[in-house]
Amino acid sequence: MSFMEWAVQISVIAIGLSILIIFLRLVIGPAIEDRIVALDLLSANAIAFIAVYSIQKNTTTFLDVGIIVALLAFFGTVAFGYYLGRRGKQ
Amino acid sequence: MMDLISGIFLLMGSLFILLSAVGILKMPDLYTRMSATTKASTLGIGLVLAGTVVYWQDFGIASRAVAIILFLFLTAPVAAHIIGRAAYFGGVPLWEKTHINELPRNAPKEEPD
Numbered sequence: 001m002s003f004m005e006w007a008v009q010i011s012v013i014a015i016g017l018s019i020l021i022i023f024l025r026l027v028i029g030p031a032i033e034d035r036i037v038a039l040d041l042l043s044a045n046a047i048a049f050i051a052v053y054s055i056q057k058n059t060t061t062f063l064d065v066g067i068i069v070a071l072l073a074f075f076g077t078v079a080f081g082y083y084l085g086r087r088g089k090q
Numbered sequence: 091m092m093d094l095i096s097g098i099f100l101l102m103g104s105l106f107i108l109l110s111a112v113g114i115l116k117m118p119d120l121y122t123r124m125s126a127t128t129k130a131s132t133l134g135i136g137l138v139l140a141g142t143v144v145y146w147q148d149f150g151i152a153s154r155a156v157a158i159i160l161f162l163f164l165t166a167p168v169a170a171h172i173i174g175r176a177a178y179f180g181g182v183p184l185w186e187k188t189h190i191n192e193l194p195r196n197a198p199k200e201e202p203d
Contacts, residue, residue: 004145007097011138014104018111025114025123033120033177037127040169041114044131047158048107051135051142052100060146063154070158074165081172084180 004055011052019045036080043073096145103137106130119185120177128170132162 019042026038047066054060113126139155146152184191 004093004097007100011100011104014108018108021111021115031120031182033173033182036173037124038114041110041127041131044135045107048135048138051138055142055145060151063151066158070161074169077169078172081176084176
C-alpha cells in the first residue's frame with residue numbers, strides 16, 4: 001500500500017467522521033442559525049469529499065459538481081439569512 | 091515525489107476539516123462556532139483541492155480547482171456575515187464570557203435596510 005493510497009484512506013475517514021459530527025450539531029443545534037451554519041459546513045465537506053473521491057476512483061467527472069455545490073450552498077445560506085432578517089421585523 | 095506532496099496536502103486539509111467539525115460541536119455559542127468553521131473549512135478545502143491539483147497535474151483540473159477555491163474564499167466571509175448579522179438582530183445570546191461587544195452602543199433602534 002503506497003503512501004498516496006494510505007493518505008486517501010485517512011482523508012476519507014477524517015471527512016466522513018467530520019460529516020457525522022456536523023450531523024450531530026445539525027440535530028441538537030439550539031437556534032435555527034446553528035443549523036444553517038451546520039448545513040453550510042456540510043456542503044463544504046461534500047466538496048472536499050468529491051475532491052478526494054476523484055483521486056480514489058481515478059475519475060475527474062465529479063469536480064464539475066463541486067462548483068455547483070459551492071454555488072448552491074452560498075445561495076442557500078444567503079436565502080436563509082434574508083428570511084431570518086425578514087422574520088424579525090414582523 | 092509529487093505523490094508525497096499531494097498526500098501531505100490531503101492529510102493537512104482533512105485534518106483542518108476535522109478540526110472545523112470538532113469546533114462546531116465544542117464551541118460555546120453561535121459566533122465562536124462560525125469563527126471556527128469559516129476559517130478551518132475554507133483552509134481545509136483549499137488544501138484538499140491543492141492536493142488534487144498536484145496529483146492530477148492537468149490544466150482543466152487546475153482551473154476547476156482554482157475556480158472552486160476562489161469562489162469559496164469570496165463567499166464564505168459574506169455568508170458568515172449575513173448569518174451572524176441575522177442572528178445578532180434576531181436575539182441569539184452571546185457567550186457569557188464575551189466581554190467586548192461594541193454594537194449595542196451604536197445600534198439603531200430599527201434594523202436598517
